[in-house]
């Protein structure tokens with residue numbers, strides 16, 4: 103028998119147990135040493151706060167989720183689309199790629215106020231969406247660009263030998279070859295979309311932001327630390343869900359052929 | 369025979385790669401239509417380069433390649449690369465279907481031909497396997513099936529059986545000769561094995577390295593099918609000695 107936690111249930115169970123033990127410790131520590139809830143609330147207090155503010159927190163969760171998903175989907179479409187365009191036209195790539203990089207390396211916090219002013223405070227959600235998109239877009243673009251280029255050279259020659267059109271090379275060879283890269287980019291970008299949305303909400307401030315990040319700011323201002331933790335908890339749960347959903351997608355799409363997803367016979 | 373123009377005519381073919389390596393320094397050769405020619409030579413002497421030039425995948429920087437019998441390079445050339453070069457995401461049948469797909473032949477029309485090509489290389493039962501589920505030799509056979517599926521008039525093979533065991537190799541050699549005698553495509557076959565080159569072909573071109581050139585052009589008169597008896601006959605042994613002498617001369621020069 104191998105002792106690695108290879109089975110599906112084990113992979114779920116082990117982290118869960120670790121989490122529960124950790125929460126238990128936390129609870130004990132807070133109770134035993136009388137730490138006040140505005141410094142570090144016990145997990146039970148956080149859970150209580152979560153239950154009490156369930157309605158408003160869920161509304162905020164939904165707002166953040168919506169922006170994150172929209173930004174992510176636009177990043178996937180835009181990133182893959184632009185990468186395909188680049189792969190078809192070297193001049194376009196040479197001309198535009200540096201600007202894509204510039205957009206990426208400029209900290210989003212620094213661009214946020216500008217974007218918000220441009221879009222207008224009455225449409226903060228769109229500003230947040232744009233900012234989250236800016237952050238999420240680049241990993242998809244750069245990974246897809248790399249992936250489209252990494253098609254096997256002999257296979258390329260084979261396609262040429264049989265007189266394949268550009269479109270056939272793209273759809274039958276380059277895109278399938280790029281798929282693992284695209285999926286890896288999506289995993290990074292999914293997390294970044296959430297981070298982008300949260301950062302943008304922070305910057306947008308009280309205006310009209312309704313997402314979880316704003317709940318955290320608000321709770322902080324009122325020193326309602328349990329609520330802050332509750333919002334934080336939802337935020338990281340959301341991030342984890344996004345990550346696992348994308349990992350699952352990756353496994354599904356690659357399991358038959360790509361080294362990363364193949365189950366090894368030992 | 370004299371009077372019929374050759375199918376492939378190479379005149380003074382030279383190729384220098386960007387790195388400065390002179391891969392080919394003036395190769396002259398011709399291949400008759402329906403002929404079976406082997407290229408033998410040490411590693412790095414430019415065999416793959418020559419094959420790519422014949423296929424039109426790279427252009428020579430000196431010399432001329434012409435197709436006297438047909439006028440132009442056939443639109444359909446089967447090419448078997450040194451490694452199997454399969455699409456890992458596609459099942460075996462999809463891989464073999466590729467050349468037909470690229471020519472716009474619909475799948476239901478193509479599938480009988482795909483199955484037939486797979487049967488010819490003994491892989492009829494593996495149509496729906498993924499490449500990673502096959503052994504190295506099986507992958508190579510898929511690659512051969514893919515090259516044969518269009519029934520090309522020209523088949524170029526770059527050490528197709530180099531990675532196989534002796535037993536499988538001899539079987540595939542026989543299968544190849546059977547196919548060739550029945551379909552009469554023109555074949556250029558690159559190999560490291562002197563024995564294989566003599567067993568298979570009508571002519572062996574011995575190549576030498578740096579710069580790549582042709583050292584000897586040795587005809588093998590034995591009739592097909594050749595079988596075991598040929599491998600033990602005196603002409604066979606003598607030809608082996610001639611080819612290896614030509615190879616050795618190329619190395620010492």
Ligand SMILES: Nc1ncnc2c1ncn2[C@@H]1O[C@H](COP(=O)(O)OP(=O)(O)OP(=O)(O)O)[C@@H](O)[C@H]1O
Pocket residue numbers: 385386387389390391409410411412413414415416417418450
């Ligand atoms: N793409 C390339 N760029 C630069 N040099 C190359 C390239 N391909 C081949 N060469 C060089 O050209 C020479 C001939 O290479 P080639 O692959 O044709 O040899 P080969 O006879 O097929 O060898 P082998 O039997 O090992 O396959 C070698 O010296 C190699 O280093």
Ligand SMILES: [Mg+2]
Pocket residue numbers: 415416417450526
């Ligand atoms: Mg080679």
